[in-house]
Amino acid sequence: xxxxxxxxxxxxxxxxxxNAFYITGVFLLVPIVVAAVYREFNTVPYFLIGSxxxxxxxxxxxxxxxxxxxxxxxxxxxxxxxxxLIAPLLASIxxxxxxxxxxxxxxxxxxxxxxxxxxxxxxxxxxxxxHSINFLRHFLQFVGDGVGILVISLSILGRTEMSxxxxxxxxxKDVGIRPSVVRTSRIIIGIAVTFLIIGTVLFTIAGIxxxxxxxxxxxxxxxxSMTGYATGGFSTHSQNLLYYHSILFExxxxxxxIIGALNFNLHYAVLGGKRKExxxxxxxxxxxxxxxxxxxxxxxxxxxxxxxxxxxxxxxKGVFHAISxxxxxxxxxxxxxxxxxxxxxxxxxxxxxxxxxxxxxxxxSGGIKMLRVGVLFKSFKREVxxxxxxxxxxxxxxxxxxEDTPLTDKVVAGAALVAISYIVFFSIGTMITAAHGYSLEDxxxxxxxxxxxxxxxxxxxxPAMPATLKVTYMFLMWAGRLEIIAVLxxxxxxxxxxxxxIKK
Amino acid sequence: MGLRKFSLxxxxxxxxxxxxxxxxxxxxxxxxxxxxxxxxxxxxxIMR
Numbered sequence: 001x002x003x004x005x006x007x008x009x010x011x012x013x014x015x016x017x018x019n020a021f022y023i024t025g026v027f028l029l030v031p032i033v034v035a036a037v038y039r040e041f042n043t044v045p046y047f048l049i050g051s052x053x054x055x056x057x058x059x060x061x062x063x064x065x066x067x068x069x070x071x072x073x074x075x076x077x078x079x080x081x082x083x084x085l086i087a088p089l090l091a092s093i094x095x096x097x098x099x100x101x102x103x104x105x106x107x108x109x110x111x112x113x114x115x116x117x118x119x120x121x122x123x124x125x126x127x128x129x130x131h132s133i134n135f136l137r138h139f140l141q142f143v144g145d146g147v148g149i150l151v152i153s154l155s156i157l158g159r160t161e162m163s164x165x166x167x168x169x170x171x172x173k174d175v176g177i178r179p180s181v182v183r184t185s186r187i188i189i190g191i192a193v194t195f196l197i198i199g200t201v202l203f204t205i206a207g208i209x210x211x212x213x214x215x216x217x218x219x220x221x222x223x224x225s226m227t228g229y230a231t232g233g234f235s236t237h238s239q240n241l242l243y244y245h246s247i248l249f250e251x252x253x254x255x256x257x258i259i260g261a262l263n264f265n266l267h268y269a270v271l272g273g274k275r276k277e278x279x280x281x282x283x284x285x286x287x288x289x290x291x292x293x294x295x296x297x298x299x300x301x302x303x304x305x306x307x308x309x310x311x312x313x314x315x316x317k318g319v320f321h322a323i324s325x326x327x328x329x330x331x332x333x334x335x336x337x338x339x340x341x342x343x344x345x346x347x348x349x350x351x352x353x354x355x356x357x358x359x360x361x362x363x364x365s366g367g368i369k370m371l372r373v374g375v376l377f378k379s380f381k382r383e384v385x386x387x388x389x390x391x392x393x394x395x396x397x398x399x400x401x402x403e404d405t406p407l408t409d410k411v412v413a414g415a416a417l418v419a420i421s422y423i424v425f426f427s428i429g430t431m432i433t434a435a436h437g438y439s440l441e442d443x444x445x446x447x448x449x450x451x452x453x454x455x456x457x458x459x460x461x462x463p464a465m466p467a468t469l470k471v472t473y474m475f476l477m478w479a480g481r482l483e484i485i486a487v488l489x490x491x492x493x494x495x496x497x498x499x500x501x502i503k504k
Numbered sequence: 505m506g507l508r509k510f511s512l513x514x515x516x517x518x519x520x521x522x523x524x525x526x527x528x529x530x531x532x533x534x535x536x537x538x539x540x541x542x543x544x545x546x547x548x549x550i551m552r
Contacts, residue, residue, distance in 0.1 A: 198526070251537070258533040267529070273521035275528045288536065295540050296547075303551050314544040323536075 004500045005493070012075045013082070014065040020083035021058030024090045025051045027143055028136075031094070035132035043098055043132045050093035074489065081482055081490040088112040091140055098133045100124065102463045105470055110137065112474045116481035117145020117364060119233025119330035119455020120446075120473065122463045126238040131219065134236055138223040141232030145453065145481070146260070146364050147192050191267045192229060199225030199256045206248035224249075228256030231365045233330025233455035240332040250316060253331050254323055261287065261327035261359030263371070265402050282399045283360045286374040287326070294354045295322040298347045305344045318347075321456065325354040328365040330455020339458035345441050348458070352444045355452040356426055366453030366480050368422050372415035374399060379412040421484040425476065426451055432472050433460065450476040 028051040035043050071079065088111035096107035106122045113120050114137050123129065123137070200221045207217030220236050227234045237243035241253060266284065269277045278284055299318035302308045308317055317334060324331045339348060358367015382397040389395060397407035405411070426444075429451055433443035438460055446460040450473040461473065479487045516523065 194526070254537060255530060255533045258536060259529050262529065267525075270528055271522050271525035273525070275524060278528055278532055284532070291536060292539060292543065296543050299544055300547055300551070303547055309548070309552070311541070311544045311548050314547065315541050319537075319540040319544065323540075 002496065004503050005497045006503045008067070008069065009075065010502065011065045011067045012069055012071055013079045014061050015067050016071055016075070016079050017082055017086070018058040018061040018065075020079075020087055021054045021061065021090070024087045025054030025058065027087075027139065028054065028091065028094060030139060031132040031136045034135040035130075038131040040130045040132050043094070043130050046094035046097040047132070047136075049097065050090055053093065054090045074493070077486045077489045078493050081486040084115065084478060084482060087144070088115045088140075091115065091136070094136060095123075095133060098130060100129055100133050105467060106463055109470050109474055111140065112477050113455070114138075114140030114232070114234065115144030116453050116477045117141050117230050117232040117328075117366065118450060118453045118477045118480075119227065120450060120457055120461040120477070121234065121455075122461060122465070122470070124463055126236070135219075135223065137234050138226045138232070138236070141230040141234055142192070142196070142226035144230075145232055146196075146226065146230030147189055187268060188264055191264065191271070195229045195256065195259055196222075196225050199228055199252065202252040202255070203228075203249065206246060206252050207244075209248055210244060210246045224253065225256065228253055228329065228331070229260045229364065231257060231260040231327050231329040231359065231363075231453075233324070233332075235331070239335070242333045242335065247312075247316060250320055250333060253329075254320065257323055257327040257329040257331065258291075260329070261363050261365040263360040263401075264362045266360070269402055277402065280400050282374040282378075282401050283370040286370040286377070287360060290354065290357060290370070290373075291323060291326050294326055294350055295319040297350045298322050301344050301346045301350075307342055307344065321351060322354065325351045325454060325456055326357070326359065328355060328358045328367050328452050328454045330449065330457075332456055336457045336459035339445065339456070340439075340442050348441045348445050351456065352441075352448040355445075355448040355454045355456065356422055358452050366451075368419050371401060372418055375407065375411055375415040376419060378407055379415075382407060418483055418485065421488070422451065422480075425479060425484060429472060429476050433469060436466055436469050446473075447476065451480040453477060453480045 028047050032044055032047050035041065035047070089108060091114065092104070092107040092111035095101060095110055096104045100123050101107045101110055102122075102124055109120075109122050112118075119141070121137075126134065200218070203221030203224050204214075204217045207220055208214060212220065223234075223236050224241075226232070233240070235241060235243070241249055263281075263283055266277060266281055295318065298321065299314045302318045303314060308314050320331075320333055323329075334343075356367055357373055358369055359365025361369040361371040378397050378399055382395055386393075386395040398404050399407060426447055429447035430440070430443045433447050434440055438446070442458050442460060445456070445458045448454070449456050450461075460469070
């Protein structure tokens, strides 16, 4: 029987949650540097208010809920699920105060979309937005999805090993790179910053080559590099990457999107000298297969239906969006209405599947993840083999992910559980969207984009979208980022508290 | 002062794995783009 909730449980969660407040408070101070560079001093108070609020609440939690007890798995998962709600709520304060959105709900939507690395936007006047607020949107994607709020808090504030490992698991970054979790989190940050610098340089060169002035090229380059590596998809322009009409920009974006969708463990192995791992890893193989299969089907369908007829158009529209969907980035080079009105249903359907399947586990991308898809595929193969062989035959299986791992029933069950959870949430989200009067294919597309933390839009997501749909997508983005299980545990925690009360 | 002691050869030697690792990952993305482009060329060639 599940034990009842106690006050100590709440104290442990609340006390450990204070780090999420502190780190969000620090995040909200960073855009002040951008405000100073661009002399946007009117926005500085907005960041200060948000940051001060975060530190005050963090200190209150620290003062009133102080406890020396270690977290258990249930505490860590609930703490992470709450942290991913609280951080966006605080980050939405400057966005709302700066009138970057039409309402506080929209500011919350924008912040959740940012932190979860989704990229669906309801911000108004992105092209005329102040640099500091625009930077905040992109920075949220980099720190939230690119690195992870708790990874950063662990690397800066440190914690006991047990608590840290549990927090890692809750944040879907169950990376066993190093025995020390603090060192692991610093490696994750190091990898992210390396690719951020490379991406910024490449985007800046592309921008200057396309005629942008150096200042704008650096600003746009930095922001797109943050959201590209984070597979986030926010852009400094309302038309997203379509604004540039530049193949150079698109090629740099593709490089960052694919690198962002690779597993941190793989990055660590390859950057540490194990270069052959890139060819042996099950996730890379499955990712390559899905990317090329999605690109092939979408391009063939677009060509067959005369939407695009040239090689260049197929590559820049068909393949680009296949990669953007599969890596769960959401960079877009067509107008949203194009997806809804011009693209054929098959392409929309295939992109929707790609968005739900997603990139690699322990990467910046969302969705079910390639490792789980690979494991499920291998288990299907094993079952078919088992049925074909005599009863007495022992059928085993394994897969290579950094090291050879046996295909146990526990591994398969875990992968199947997450995959089924995604399918259930996707079905519910699609039904809710369709109930608002949108077509089934558009509903599938936008729901998979929100749940897979992608950001491609066929036009449903806009400031004019019904509030109920905004809340639905906010929930889906949050649940998708936490790979659903953490959300279910939090729900179980709340239901347990309501049914049995909280014991002393 | 520090720059005078900087040796490109020593830097490359020290960071060889890291640099070749980054080149491997960028190479992977380049290979994906080349294969995808080839698929587009083939599609246009076959279907047009």
